[in-house]
Amino acid sequence: MGENRIDVLRKRWGFPLAIIFGMIVWFMPLGHGLTPEGHHALALFAGIFILYLTEAVPLAVTSIAVAPLAVLMGVAKIGPALSSFASSSLFLMFGAFILAAGMIETNLAKRLTYIILKAVGSSTRQITIGVVLTNIMLSFLVPSSTARVAILLPVCISVIELFKGEGRTRFGANLLLTLTMTNCTIASGILTATVPNPVIIDFIQKAGGPTISYMEWLKIGFPPALLMTIITWAIIQVLFKPEEKEIPGGSSYVTKSLKEMGPMKYDEIYTLIVFLLVVVGWATEKVIKIDTTTTCMAGGLLLFIPKFGVLKWKQASPHINYSILLVVGGGIGLGTLLMKTGASKWLAAQAFQAFGLQALPVIVLTIVVMLICQFMHLFFVGTTVMTTAMMPMIIALGVEAGLPPQVLALSAGMIIGGYPVLMFYCTNPNILVYSTGQLTVWDFPKVGIPISVVGCIVYALCAATYWRWIGVFGG
Numbered sequence: 001m002g003e004n005r006i007d008v009l010r011k012r013w014g015f016p017l018a019i020i021f022g023m024i025v026w027f028m029p030l031g032h033g034l035t036p037e038g039h040h041a042l043a044l045f046a047g048i049f050i051l052y053l054t055e056a057v058p059l060a061v062t063s064i065a066v067a068p069l070a071v072l073m074g075v076a077k078i079g080p081a082l083s084s085f086a087s088s089s090l091f092l093m094f095g096a097f098i099l100a101a102g103m104i105e106t107n108l109a110k111r112l113t114y115i116i117l118k119a120v121g122s123s124t125r126q127i128t129i130g131v132v133l134t135n136i137m138l139s140f141l142v143p144s145s146t147a148r149v150a151i152l153l154p155v156c157i158s159v160i161e162l163f164k165g166e167g168r169t170r171f172g173a174n175l176l177l178t179l180t181m182t183n184c185t186i187a188s189g190i191l192t193a194t195v196p197n198p199v200i201i202d203f204i205q206k207a208g209g210p211t212i213s214y215m216e217w218l219k220i221g222f223p224p225a226l227l228m229t230i231i232t233w234a235i236i237q238v239l240f241k242p243e244e245k246e247i248p249g250g251s252s253y254v255t256k257s258l259k260e261m262g263p264m265k266y267d268e269i270y271t272l273i274v275f276l277l278v279v280v281g282w283a284t285e286k287v288i289k290i291d292t293t294t295t296c297m298a299g300g301l302l303l304f305i306p307k308f309g310v311l312k313w314k315q316a317s318p319h320i321n322y323s324i325l326l327v328v329g330g331g332i333g334l335g336t337l338l339m340k341t342g343a344s345k346w347l348a349a350q351a352f353q354a355f356g357l358q359a360l361p362v363i364v365l366t367i368v369v370m371l372i373c374q375f376m377h378l379f380f381v382g383t384t385v386m387t388t389a390m391m392p393m394i395i396a397l398g399v400e401a402g403l404p405p406q407v408l409a410l411s412a413g414m415i416i417g418g419y420p421v422l423m424f425y426c427t428n429p430n431i432l433v434y435s436t437g438q439l440t441v442w443d444f445p446k447v448g449i450p451i452s453v454v455g456c457i458v459y460a461l462c463a464a465t466y467w468r469w470i471g472v473f474g475g
Helices: 002-027 036-054 059-072 078-086 088-105 108-120 124-141 145-162 170-187 196-206 214-239 250-261 266-283 292-302 313-319 322-340 343-355 362-379 384-400 406-418 428-434 443-464
Strands: none
Touching: 002 036, 036 059, 036 322, 036 343, 036 384, 059 078, 059 322, 078 088, 078 322, 088 108, 088 124, 088 145, 088 196, 088 266, 088 292, 088 313, 088 322, 108 124, 108 145, 108 250, 108 266, 124 145, 124 170, 124 214, 145 170, 145 250, 145 428, 170 214, 170 406, 170 428, 170 443, 196 214, 196 322, 196 384, 196 406, 214 266, 214 406, 214 443, 266 292, 322 343, 322 384, 343 384, 362 384, 362 406, 362 443, 384 406, 406 443
16 A cells, blocks of 8 residues: 555656756756756756656656657757667667567467476476576567566466465465566576667767677677576575475476477467578678668568468557657667767766766776666666666766776666566566565565675676676777
8 A cells, every 4th residue: 555655646746846856957057067958958857867767657758758858948959859769779679579479479489488398397496497498598589578577477377386385485486586587687698688788789889889789799798697697596596495396297287288289380480480580690790781670670571471471460569569669769869968968978077076986996886886776776667767867877987987888888787677676666577476476575675685786796797807808898
């Protein structure tokens, strides 16, 4: 009841607070080195940030408002203000949503899930490992963390029901936490696995950093993401040790479900071939000279070819999260305005002076920024809005410290996109598993806090060692 009241108050006061904060910034004395356009961009950011945080207005509506407000406030002309809605990262996710629709509508994703679970065995430990492996596999196929959990959740619930015991069990909590948290951690290592990843690339490019391809992101992000996924699984096994080692009937349930699906059908085979073609295109991007977005969209279009294709638009459309695409477009637009007007650079300079960040070694600065990002998960529902709101300032902090744009952007961005693990409301997958009744509110910080701390250390060490060895900061 208390949470509902908080939601009501948040939404009731969010809009007036957004206006108040925007006006305060608008009328505050002009800071030294801040242009009038930058000043107005900060006022716009203050209001939009409050709306994002409180969700007093639907996030998609708030994002659409960025362009006209920027024009009315004298920050940009309408063309540049709308250009972010044609961003390559936005259309990469659009193409990925279509590919995912093919995987789900043809039941290919479900079949692959059952195949993995059948292969790993029926002990409680093997089943949790099977969920981890399935999460890794689905992260290459399905671009939405919510969709991946939605695919696996019914399977997990059915397995939990086979377990001895009534109501909440440690095994049930273990399996569901493994499902949602390893789903998050592995996503940071695969470009198309979660929306924040391509958004981060977009901001790095706009700040003068390098273009990062699908395979380069995999090379950069997959090793730490895989390591953290294994660590996350291990932490959950220690903190939620199952009551029994074996589940009666676990393997027979999966075998029965797979048998009921019958042999692979044409639709599944065609979809698998299309996806493999897309993966080959991504892997050979520098050879064939076709960018990641074009390859992804072309692959999606192959699913609609008359007579050969497996999808109709009315089947694919429900799987495309248009609200997220609008949030990405508006968020990137707002961040671009902050960078182009110098507002984010000015903010970074103020932060350096106020907190003495210029005196910190690079690795310490990296850890501090990541810890701040991790803490900010408590105030955001979802990682897309958080990425678009914070990335301009994070990049500006790095540039102010004399670092290439990608240094702080990659480490902090992967923490934002891959570690919304502190509370059940931080991301939709957490909310889905919490709604089963197998978890309590405090199960999330119990596991999320150690995962967050270890994650920040792992990515800071990556930035200091592995990423330098492979030349991430060389250009």
